[in-house]
Each structure stands twice: as C-alpha cells, then as structure tokens.
Amino acid sequence: MKGAQNILGWLGMEEARSVMHDAEQHILETCKTVTCLSEAVAAFLAGDLNGKMVAIQRVKESERSADKLLWKMIEELSEGLLLPPDREDLLRFVTALDKIADTTNKAARILAFIENRPPDEVLRNIAVSVQLIVKAAETLRSSIHAAVHNDIRQALALCAEVERYEHEADDQKRVLIAAVLHAKLEAADLLLTYNLAEALESITDRIDTAADHIKRLNVKAK
Numbered sequence: 412m413k414g415a416q417n418i419l420g421w422l423g424m425e426e427a428r429s430v431m432h433d434a435e436q437h438i439l440e441t442c443k444t445v446t447c448l449s450e451a452v453a454a455f456l457a458g459d460l461n462g463k464m465v466a467i468q469r470v471k472e473s474e475r476s477a478d479k480l481l482w483k484m485i486e487e488l489s490e491g492l493l494l495p496p497d498r499e500d501l502l503r504f505v506t507a508l509d510k511i512a513d514t515t516n517k518a519a520r521i522l523a524f525i526e527n528r529p530p531d532e533v534l535r536n537i538a539v540s541v542q543l544i545v546k547a548a549e550t551l552r553s554s555i556h557a558a559v560h561n562d563i564r565q566a567l568a569l570c571a572e573v574e575r576y577e578h579e580a581d582d583q584k585r586v587l588i589a590a591v592l593h594a595k596l597e598a599a600d601l602l603l604t605y606n607l608a609e610a611l612e613s614i615t616d617r618i619d620t621a622a623d624h625i626k627r628l629n630v631k632a633k
Contacts (some may be wrong), residue, residue: 444470447467533604543583
C-alpha cells in the first residue's frame with residue numbers, strides 16, 4: 412500500500428476530510444447512546460427504576476446530539492465540490508452511522524415501557540445482548556479511527572470483528588427470545604420484551620451496515 416493512499420486520498424477534497432472527522436465525533440456520540448442504554452439495563456437489573464429512566468433520558472439526549480452532527484455532515488456534503496459518486500458514498504456512510512443512534516433510542520423507548528421486572532434469565536440475556544452492542548459499537552469506532560488515520564489493514568480487520576459480533580448478536584437474540592417465550596409474563600410485558608429483543612439485535616445490524624460502508628471506502632482507497 413502506498414503511503415499517500417488512504418480513505419481520504421481517493422476523494423481528494425477538503426470537504427471529505429471534514430466529513431470523515433465529523434464522523435469520528437458522531438461515532439463517539441453514538442457509542443455514548445449505547446453506553447447509556449447499557450446503564451439503563453444495569454439499573455433495571457438492580458431494580459432501580461428511577462436510574463433506568465435517567466439513563467434512558469440520556470440516550471435520548473445523546474441521540475439528538477448525534478442528529479445535529481448528521482445534519483452538519485449532510486450540509487457539508489451538499490455544499491461541497493465532491494463528485495456525485497463520492498458524495499453518495501459518504502452520504503450513505505454517515506446516514507448508516509446515524510441509524511445506529513436512532514435504533515438505540517428506539518430500544519431505550521421500549522425498555523422505558525417495561526415496568527415489571529422479568530425473570531432473571533430474561534434480564535440476564537438482555538444484559539448479554541447489550542454488552543455485544545457495546546463491543547460492536549466500540550469496535551466500529553476503532554475501525555473509523557484506523558481508516559481516517561490511514562491504517563486500512565487495521566480498519567478492515569476491525570470491520571471483520573464487527574461482523575463477528577453481529578453474528579453473535581443474531582444467536583443471542585434467539586436465546587433471549589426463547590427465554591422470553593418460556594417466561595411467565597403478562598401479555599403486555601411479553602410483547603414489550605419480545606420487541607426489545609428484536610430492537611437490540613437491530614442495533615448490531617445497523618453497526619454492521621456502517622462497517623460495510625467503511626469496507627467499501629477502504630476498497631476505493633487501495
């Protein structure tokens with residue numbers, strides 16, 4: 412790999428550099444939404460309903476901050492001199508990033524409606540699901556950082572790790588849903604907990620989609 416080649420070099424525009432550095436800030440904010448969701452689940456596990464709701468509110472606030480960064484990047488792309496194919500590649504990437512925060516906020520909203528404590532087996536598997544999300548989001552953050560700093564090999568390796576977490580999350584969703592279906596839950600709690608399991612797995616899907624965009628951008632950089 413030539414030293415001059417990198418994820419930004421093929422674009423060759425200052426606007427692209429600005430967008431990618433904003434993307435680093437966006438993934439930091441996105442990781443914050445995921446961390447807050449994890450804190451909400453931990454509070455729920457501890458029976459701290461107030462702490463759960465406080466953490467859920469922080470998810471919402473962080474998601475709003477991520478939205479502001481998204482629109483900043485979209486504005487930069489719309490006003491810059493990038494060629495349409497390059498602009499579209501970056502637009503798809505930043506939109507994929509924002510969907511992670513959106514989906515995390517959706518999962519947090521579902522969690523907010525669950526007031527009755529599910530059985531320990533269900534709660535334990537919810538916690539496992541969320542920890543996979545945290546690991547996947549942090550790995551995506553590291554991948555973006557590596558790509559922006561011209562370490563394409565490391566970026567691609569980290570994208571592969573994100574994909575591994577996504578597969579683990581698929582398996583974990585099945586385990587969680589099995590625990591939900593075998594638990595003695597009221598109809599409303601059963602519906603909410605089932606939807607939460609689906610929403611949690613959707614977050615890792617969104618993270619994996621963003622990693623796919625990083626892989627495409629890195630391929631262009633070679």
